Amino acid sequence: MHVIVTAGHVDHGKSALIRAMTGMEPDRWAEERRRGMTIDLGFGWLTLPSGDQLAFVDVPGHERFVTNMLAGAGPVPAVLFVVAADEGWMPQSAEHLAVISALGIKRGLLVVTKSDLADPAPVMADAQARIARTSLGQIPAVAVSSVTGAGVPDLVAALDELCRSLPVPDPGAPVRIWVDRSFSITGSGTVATGTLPAGTVHRDDELVITPSMRPARIRELQALGEPVAAVSGTARVALNLRGLDKDVLHRGMALVQAGRWTLTDLIDVRITAASMGRAAGAEDGGGSAGGWLASEPAADNGATGLLGRAVTVHIGSARVVARVRPLGPALARLSLADPVPLHVGDRVLLRDPGSRRSSSWPSVAGAVVLDVAPPQLLRRGAAAATARQLASWPDTPTATEMLSRHGLMRASVLLAMGISDHPRPVCGEWLADPDYWRSLSHQLGEVLASHAAAEPLAAGMQIDAARAALDLPDRRLVTALAKPPFRMSCGALHIMKPAGQRGVPELPAPVLAAVRVLRADLDKAPFASPDADRLRKLGLDARAIAAAVRAGELMRISDQVVLAPGADVAAAAVLGKLDQPFTAARAREALDTTRRTAIPLLEYLDAAGVTERLPDDRRVLRDGAQPAKSLVSGEAGS
Numbered sequence: 001m002h003v004i005v006t007a008g009h010v011d012h013g014k015s016a017l018i019r020a021m022t023g024m025e026p027d028r029w030a031e032e033r034r035r036g037m038t039i040d041l042g043f044g045w046l047t048l049p050s051g052d053q054l055a056f057v058d059v060p061g062h063e064r065f066v067t068n069m070l071a072g073a074g075p076v077p078a079v080l081f082v083v084a085a086d087e088g089w090m091p092q093s094a095e096h097l098a099v100i101s102a103l104g105i106k107r108g109l110l111v112v113t114k115s116d117l118a119d120p121a122p123v124m125a126d127a128q129a130r131i132a133r134t135s136l137g138q139i140p141a142v143a144v145s146s147v148t149g150a151g152v153p154d155l156v157a158a159l160d161e162l163c164r165s166l167p168v169p170d171p172g173a174p175v176r177i178w179v180d181r182s183f184s185i186t187g188s189g190t191v192a193t194g195t196l197p198a199g200t201v202h203r204d205d206e207l208v209i210t211p212s213m214r215p216a217r218i219r220e221l222q223a224l225g226e227p228v229a230a231v232s233g234t235a236r237v238a239l240n241l242r243g244l245d246k247d248v249l250h251r252g253m254a255l256v257q258a259g260r261w262t263l264t265d266l267i268d269v270r271i272t273a274a275s276m277g278r279a280a281g282a283e284d285g286g287g288s289a290g291g292w293l294a295s296e297p298a299a300d301n302g303a304t305g306l307l308g309r310a311v312t313v314h315i316g317s318a319r320v321v322a323r324v325r326p327l328g329p330a331l332a333r334l335s336l337a338d339p340v341p342l343h344v345g346d347r348v349l350l351r352d353p354g355s356r357r358s359s360s361w362p363s364v365a366g367a368v369v370l371d372v373a374p375p376q377l378l379r380r381g382a383a384a385a386t387a388r389q390l391a392s393w394p395d396t397p398t399a400t401e402m403l404s405r406h407g408l409m410r411a412s413v414l415l416a417m418g419i420s421d422h423p424r425p426v427c428g429e430w431l432a433d434p435d436y437w438r439s440l441s442h443q444l445g446e447v448l449a450s451h452a453a454a455e456p457l458a459a460g461m462q463i464d465a466a467r468a469a470l471d472l473p474d475r476r477l478v479t480a481l482a483k484p485p486f487r488m489s490c491g492a493l494h495i496m497k498p499a500g501q502r503g504v505p506e507l508p509a510p511v512l513a514a515v516r517v518l519r520a521d522l523d524k525a526p527f528a529s530p531d532a533d534r535l536r537k538l539g540l541d542a543r544a545i546a547a548a549v550r551a552g553e554l555m556r557i558s559d560q561v562v563l564a565p566g567a568d569v570a571a572a573a574v575l576g577k578l579d580q581p582f583t584a585a586r587a588r589e590a591l592d593t594t595r596r597t598a599i600p601l602l603e604y605l606d607a608a609g610v611t612e613r614l615p616d617d618r619r620v621l622r623d624g625a626q627p628a629k630s631l632v633s634g635e636a637g638s
């Protein structure tokens with residue numbers, strides 16, 4: 001299916017054209033038919049000669065209903081631009097063209113109607129020239145009369161050709177359906193209609209209603225009045241939603257796929273094209289963006305700059321008031337009064353309601369969304385720095401740009417911004433800008449060095465303390481940063497010292513002296529670990545012992561048992577000479593030590609895979625087992 005939206009001045013024959021082609025009545029309201037004027041969106045569809053279906057969204061041309069026009073045009077990729085041969089180019093021709101251009105719509109067809117009333121050629125030439133200066137560029141044109149039927153077959157053929165040339169949207173794209181109409185059917189609940197620009201919806205899918213983010217399941221799905229099991233964009237869809245109260249859904253809300261959109265009320269945008277609200281002259285949507293962000297009022301045309309001003313932002317069928325903070329040339333931050341579901345790269349339309357007073361139509365600008373979660377601008381000069389950064393960004397930012405701005409991001413957050421391609425995570429789903437990651441590693445070094453200087457006896461820096469010092473959102477990031485020269489052990493971070501600096505010199509003199517005494521004892525009786533009383537007398541408290549262990553002067557077997565480094569290798573050698581398997585009592589005898597030391601030492605060797613404990617509590621030395629180097633040195637790396 002294809003979808004095309006009408007555009008053009010009031011009474012130029014848009015609805016008559018839909019009627020002539022489809023036989024359907026786009027003016028749904030009695031009031032519309034009575035007044036002979038479209039007020040709200042209308043719909044109709046036909047099957048093209050190619051067999052494809054084409055749906056029309058018919059919009060009102062009257063100036064008063066331009067917001068309805070915007071709600072219809074927002075999500076549609078192509079336009080049927082209508083100008084009447086008898087009246088020619090008129091104010092809403094200009095305004096609608098400015099809207100189409102601001103939305104960045106690139107495909108379309110010009111139709112000069114009422115060819116039975118006047119020669120269509122001059123109007124066609126004039127309109128084509130104006131259109132050529134916009135996002136539409138050169139488009140084909142057809143002259144028709146809805147009254148005589150002349151040209152209607154040509155129009156259908158031209159539409160067929162246009163539709164064949166439209167890009168096919170990605171059926172796997174995330175779903176966002178802007179609600180343009182909702183109503184309730186007795187007995188069936190609430191129905192929402194909208195244009196599905198891309199992606200696929202299925203019956204029974206669960207979508208989320210913005211801005212409440214309440215889930216809603218699709219009970220029934222229709223496309224062009226027929227029930228379907230699934231439909232892919234581009235399409236007009238009607239969704240019957242399960243268990244929704246009447247009045248829950250309104251135009252401007254969206255039905256979105258959970259996790260794939262960012263609901264945001266703060267965005268950074270690039271103004272792409274502006275049409276100033278002048279009664280004559282800049283009617284073609286191709287004007288410069290500069291005037292929209294000028295900090296001085298441009299007194300000559302009444303087009304006041306938007307510094308700190310309120311504008312109306314239109315996206316899809318939504319309309320929301322926003323305050324503008326200019327950042328730099330053609331760049332601005334918008335604070336939205338209500339949140340909307342956006343992706344980076346989305347196009348939005350800005351209208352300056354104030355200019356209505358000084359002109360016959362409001363000025364319109366297009367903008368692309370560069371960031372949907374911009375960082376706060378706190379420091380002086382932050383806005384200018386932001387503008388310098390954003391100036392180089394493409395209209396559809398990628399992971400590279402987003403990471404360069406945000407430093408660290410979760411992949412799921414990036415996905416909700418509309419970016420699914422990203423570099424390899426640094427850990428879990430965390431993505432990092434390479435430069436930022438390097439700077440974090442550098443900062444970690446500084447933090448650890450100053451911690452070690454301040455607390456020489458501490459057992460390294462706790463991960464949470466390092467996380468807080470670096471202001472990181474997740475402690476796993478600290479672990480991921482702990483690559484050499486940083487090292488994790490026992491839940492703390494250390495800086496590894498170059499080999500020459502290892503060991504004793506790090507210990508304060510009294511600790512060093514006490515350790516020397518202890519080592520002399522252990523030289524004589526290697527498995528006679530000092531008891532608590534002995535340690536106390538030597539002035540070795542838990543911190544001093546931990547420092548000595550890190551310095552490679554002692555080896556910790558358990559909380560209560562310390563021996564000289566290498567005691568595990570020596571023990572394995574002794575135990576290897578015993579008849580296998582052996583009991584703990586036998587091992588204690590052979591090691592010439594107490595049960596207080598023997599049991600933890602055996603358990604240590606079990607854990608290290610040097611010995612194996614059998615079901616009958618005896619042990620065997622594993623074949624070829626030697627304590628691994630890392631276990632021998634214990635914490636000696638720091």
Ligand SMILES: Nc1nc2c(ncn2[C@@H]2O[C@H](COP(=O)(O)OP(=O)(O)OP(=O)(O)O)[C@@H](O)[C@H]2O)c(=O)[nH]1
Nearest residue numbers: 010011012013014015016037038061114145146147
């Ligand atoms: N003679 C002649 N009259 C036409 C033609 N097309 C439309 N009309 C008449 O022009 C009037 C306006 O037509 P609509 O189709 O309602 O115009 P519209 O563009 O939909 O107007 P809005 O929706 O209000 O913007 C109606 O009275 C139509 O009968 C045409 O090709 N020839």
Ligand SMILES: [Mg+2]
Nearest residue numbers: 014015037038
């Ligand atoms: Mg109409």
